[in-house]
Amino acid sequence: MSEALGTEPIVLTRSDSVATIWLNRPDKRNAMSHEMWTALAEHCHSLAADHDVRVLVVRGAGGHFCAGADIGGFSSGMSDEYQAQNREAEEALAAFPRPTIAFITGSCVGGGVQIAGACDLRFADTTSKFGITPARLGIAYPTYALERAVRLVGQSAAKHLLFSAELIDAERALRIGLIDELLETDAAIERLDAFTSLVANERSLLTQIISKEMVNEVAASGGVSAQTIKRWASVLTNNPDMPEGVAAFAERRSPNFVWTPDESF
Numbered sequence: 096m097s098e099a100l101g102t103e104p105i106v107l108t109r110s111d112s113v114a115t116i117w118l119n120r121p122d123k124r125n126a127m128s129h130e131m132w133t134a135l136a137e138h139c140h141s142l143a144a145d146h147d148v149r150v151l152v153v154r155g156a157g158g159h160f161c162a163g164a165d166i167g168g169f170s171s172g173m174s175d176e177y178q179a180q181n182r183e184a185e186e187a188l189a190a191f192p193r194p195t196i197a198f199i200t201g202s203c204v205g206g207g208v209q210i211a212g213a214c215d216l217r218f219a220d221t222t223s224k225f226g227i228t229p230a231r232l233g234i235a236y237p238t239y240a241l242e243r244a245v246r247l248v249g250q251s252a253a254k255h256l257l258f259s260a261e262l263i264d265a266e267r268a269l270r271i272g273l274i275d276e277l278l279e280t281d282a283a284i285e286r287l288d289a290f291t292s293l294v295a296n297e298r299s300l301l302t303q304i305i306s307k308e309m310v311n312e313v314a315a316s317g318g319v320s321a322q323t324i325k326r327w328a329s330v331l332t333n334n335p336d337m338p339e340g341v342a343a344f345a346e347r348r349s350p351n352f353v354w355t356p357d358e359s360f
Contacts, residue, residue, distance in 0.1 A: 100156055105134035107142075112149035112295045114142050118210075121157025126165040127206045132180040135210075139187035146355055149295035151195045152287070153188070153214060155207075158222065160197070163205025166232065181206070182239055188213040189243070192356075194294055194303055198287050199223045199274065204262070208273075209240040212247055215307065217274040218290070220283040225268045227253075228260040246314050248272050299336045301354040 100106045106117040116138050118125035127135075142148050155161050164181075188195065188210065197211035199219040204226045211217050227244065229236045236244075236257060245253045252271040256263070269277045278286055294303070305327055309319045331337075336352045343350035 104128065104131045105138065106156075107138055109148075112147055113152060113291045114145075114148045114150070115152040115154055116142075117154055117156050118161050119156040121155075121159070123165065124159040124162035124202050125155040125157070125207075126162045127210075128165045129177055129180055132177075132184040136180070136184040136187040139184070139191055143187075143191050143193075149193055149300060150291045151191055151193065152198055152291060153195070153210060154198045155200065157201075159201030160199040160203040160223065161207030161210055162202045163207055163228065178237065181209075181237060185209055185213045185237075185240060185243075192304055192307065193300070194307065196287070196291065198283070200280065200283075204228055208244065209237070211274075212240065212243045216276075218276045218278075218283060218287055219265050219268065219274045220278060220280040221265055222280065223265045223268070223274075223277075224262045225256075225265075225273055226260060226262040227256040230258065230260040297349055299340065299350075299352045299354065300356075301330070301334060301336050301352070304356065305331075 100108075100117055100119045102119075104118070104120045106119045108115045108117065116135065118127070118131065118135075120126060120128075120131070139151075142151055194216070195214040197214040197217045199207075199211055199217060200222050201224070203211055203219075203223055205228045208225060208227050227236060241253070241257070244256070248256075248271045252273075255261075263271075263273075265274065265277050268274045276283075276286065308323060312319050312323060334354060336350075336354045339352060340350050
């Protein structure tokens with residue numbers, strides 16, 4: 096697949112309503128350069144505005160997801176510009192309004208965990224290994240990435256990863272909640288294809304967008320705000336998906352959900 100992607104370090108492909116952002120630097124295990132962080136943010140912003148995209152997948156070309164930041168440019172420290180690019184990319188991915196999935200093979204280290212952690216779900220195959228490694232370099236993991244990691248795996252697991260910079264295997268990553276599904280390589284690819292098709296074609300986009308926004312609020316602040324509840328109440332009142340879902344259930348057929356967001360979403 097990496098040969099077909101060409102030489103650009105970040106590549107976008109589309110299959111119907113599923114978009115895939117490829118980290119495409121396989122000779123460096125897809126280590127992230129300054130330019131790659133910028134391109135990742137730009138793709139996330141443009142795809143967020145494209146309502147034809149129902150699911151966003153992030154993958155690595157070759158046998159690895161992402162070996163982290165390209166530390167070759169860190170000899171004089173991380174510049175303010177680099178940190179701004181890094182944060183914008185993570186936040187653009189985390190704020191993507193529809194479902195996002197990181198599909199992980201091989202190395203998922205440092206900035207790779209940062210990218211995967213900004214996605215809603217993480218599917219991995221059995222070749223994958225994970226680590227958060229700033230302790231090897233004497234630097235601090237970005238605060239925003241650290242906060243996300245703690246919310247994802249809890250305090251103790253996050254401290255273990257950060258204190259030791261050890262790599263953990265996929266089984267342990269699954270145990271601590273760093274990944275959501277783990278399968279052998281071929282089965283993992285089949286599962287990714289089946290899951291993205293299900294989410295994109297057979298499930299309510301309205302439910303997905305509401306759920307993502309509210310779950311994110313709960314994770315960040317412990318609850319869903321009254322403002323968010325009120326904003327969605329009028330949408331739900333005139334929601335075309337509910338009668339279609341009920342009818343499809345009664346008729347034992349796949350639903351044909353039609354709700355799409357307007358410019359306010």
